[in-house]
Amino acid sequence: MSRVTIEVVVNGQPHRAEIPARRLLADFIRDDLFLTGTKRGCETGVCGACSVLLDGEVVKSCLSLAVQAEGHEITTVEGITSGGELHPLQASFAEHGGFQCGYCTPGMLMAAIAILNESPSPTEAEVRAGLSGNLCRCTGYVGIVESIMAAAEKMRGT
Amino acid sequence: MRDFDYLMPETVGEVSGLLARLGDDCRMIAGGTALLLALRQRMVTPTHLVSLARVRGLRGITYDPRDGLRIGALTTHAAVARSPLVRQRYPVLADMASRLANPQVRNQGTLGGNLCYADPTTDPPTCLAALEAMLVLGSARGYRYLPVTDFLVDYYASALEPDEVLTEIRIPAPRFDFGYHARFHRTAAEHRPLINLALLARRDGDVVGEARLVVGATTVVPTRVAAAEAVLAGRRVTAALAREAADIVAEAIDPVSDIRGGSAFRRDMVRVVARRTIERLVEQDSEGRIVA
Ligand SMILES: Cc1cc2nc3c(=O)[nH]c(=O)nc-3n(C[C@H](O)[C@H](O)[C@H](O)COP(=O)(O)OP(=O)(O)OC[C@H]3O[C@@H](n4cnc5c(N)ncnc54)[C@H](O)[C@@H]3O)c2cc1C
Numbered sequence: 001m002s003r004v005t006i007e008v009v010v011n012g013q014p015h016r017a018e019i020p021a022r023r024l025l026a027d028f029i030r031d032d033l034f035l036t037g038t039k040r041g042c043e044t045g046v047c048g049a050c051s052v053l054l055d056g057e058v059v060k061s062c063l064s065l066a067v068q069a070e071g072h073e074i075t076t077v078e079g080i081t082s083g084g085e086l087h088p089l090q091a092s093f094a095e096h097g098g099f100q101c102g103y104c105t106p107g108m109l110m111a112a113i114a115i116l117n118e119s120p121s122p123t124e125a126e127v128r129a130g131l132s133g134n135l136c137r138c139t140g141y142v143g144i145v146e147s148i149m150a151a152a153e154k155m156r157g158t
Numbered sequence: 159m160r161d162f163d164y165l166m167p168e169t170v171g172e173v174s175g176l177l178a179r180l181g182d183d184c185r186m187i188a189g190g191t192a193l194l195l196a197l198r199q200r201m202v203t204p205t206h207l208v209s210l211a212r213v214r215g216l217r218g219i220t221y222d223p224r225d226g227l228r229i230g231a232l233t234t235h236a237a238v239a240r241s242p243l244v245r246q247r248y249p250v251l252a253d254m255a256s257r258l259a260n261p262q263v264r265n266q267g268t269l270g271g272n273l274c275y276a277d278p279t280t281d282p283p284t285c286l287a288a289l290e291a292m293l294v295l296g297s298a299r300g301y302r303y304l305p306v307t308d309f310l311v312d313y314y315a316s317a318l319e320p321d322e323v324l325t326e327i328r329i330p331a332p333r334f335d336f337g338y339h340a341r342f343h344r345t346a347a348e349h350r351p352l353i354n355l356a357l358l359a360r361r362d363g364d365v366v367g368e369a370r371l372v373v374g375a376t377t378v379v380p381t382r383v384a385a386a387e388a389v390l391a392g393r394r395v396t397a398a399l400a401r402e403a404a405d406i407v408a409e410a411i412d413p414v415s416d417i418r419g420g421s422a423f424r425r426d427m428v429r430v431v432a433r434r435t436i437e438r439l440v441e442q443d444s445e446g447r448i449v450a
Pocket residue numbers: 044045046185186187188189190191192193194210231232258259260263266267268269270271272273274275279280281282318322323324325349350351
């Protein structure tokens with residue numbers, strides 16, 4: 001088996017790992033690092049459940065090899081809490097019915113972080129466009145959009 | 159997915175040498191968004207993947223008035239959309255790149271990967287054909303230049319030679335004051351366009367000087383419709399003219415027929431997309447009708 005050694009920073013922590021070259025980033029995160037917050041859904045780039053941040057930009061970890069992340073920084077849903085406190089987006093999802101079964105939620109949160117990084121006061125249309133790579137089979141999206149709009153307001157401190 | 163070796167060469171010459179030596183057992187990987195799907199479905203089973211990530215000369219966006227715009231093949235869709243140079247000089251291209259696929263794929267997928275995969279149901283080929291883009295293909299043998307319309311030859315087939323790398327996309331200095339890349343989806347949940355249409359024009363008030371009109375996604379390769387361009391040239395844009403030109407577009411193309419849409423449906427929708435896009439040349443009311 002062809003193996004490669006990669007160095008990546010995941011949720012602020014440096015990792016060095018020897019892995020098969022064909023290991024998907026999603027599998028590396030879940031099966032090698034045991035960070036199971038990141039979900040595998042369609043595994044064909046459609047559902048967004050596997051979304052993580054790569055150098056701050058949202059990507060689908062099922063569409064990338066782990067070796068492509070070599071030298072880069074990854075943030076998963078486990079990395080967005082600080083000191084045991086929920087991220088404002090997480091708190092807002094809980095408060096505004098942003099999830100039901102929760103399977104899409106880690107991916108939705110990563111997409112939401114990217115939306116708010118790009119524009120701290122997004123319009124509803126911008127939020128919906130920013131979620132266009134993420135599917136939810138439970139909520140009908142209204143609660144998710146409301147959660148993000150409310151969190152944006154909180155994070156702006158208005 | 160089958161096992162493979164992962165190679166990280168640093169020059170176009172090295173990549174070309176590997177491709178020449180390993181042949182079909184070797185595939186380049188840029189963003190990986192298209193290739194990984196093909197690998198997982200075992201549509202391709204290479205023994206070697208050649209990463210382009212470290213190859214010099216495949217990145218960056220520059221502009222000068224004589225040569226126009228140069229975009230490195232490894233540039234992601236998101237970087238095209240964000241680039242101040244592209245937004246200022248070629249707003250139609252930045253706007254197209256900001257709307258294709260979804261945020262994740264725009265951050266991962268590259269313009270070069272998009273073109274080399276030659277998937278007809280994508281956006282950049284249509285827009286780049288209207289902009290008369292030229293592609294730079296490099297190998298150990300040197301460089302050659304090919305218009306994007308000669309590069310895309312068929313369904314998932316390009317003119318790339320087995321030892322060649324797409325290094326750069328070049329677009330001549332802008333000469334149009336209007337540009338719009340329309341995307342039509344069968345359902346809102348779909349990512350890939352069923353139809354797209356790029357329209358560029360020089361206008362004098364509501365009179366069209368010169369127009370470029372290219373239809374894609376629903377034809378195997380982008381199709382320029384010169385007959386519609388000729389009908390628009392020198393005419394004042396009215397609802398009647400938009401209908402007349404749209405009819406020509408719908409009749410001129412040869413739509414594919416597949417599970418996402420039969421050719422008759424596609425032709426009808428091309429007519430609608432063409433009419434609506436042409437109407438954008440002049441001011442419209444809130445219902446999309448031409449004012450005055
Ligand atoms: C869910 C989803 C939705 C999408 N929706 C859209 C859409 O709405 N509109 C749209 O336009 N596109 C869409 N796409 C396609 C997207 O544009 C392409 O997948 C992407 O741009 C491919 O680029 P890449 O860098 O990931 O290519 P890769 O997967 O790395 O490579 C693709 C192919 O090109 C070859 N290649 C790559 N770079 C080069 C090079 N420089 N020289 C020679 N060969 C090269 C590779 O060997 C491979 O065969 C979608 C894709 C997905 C997964």
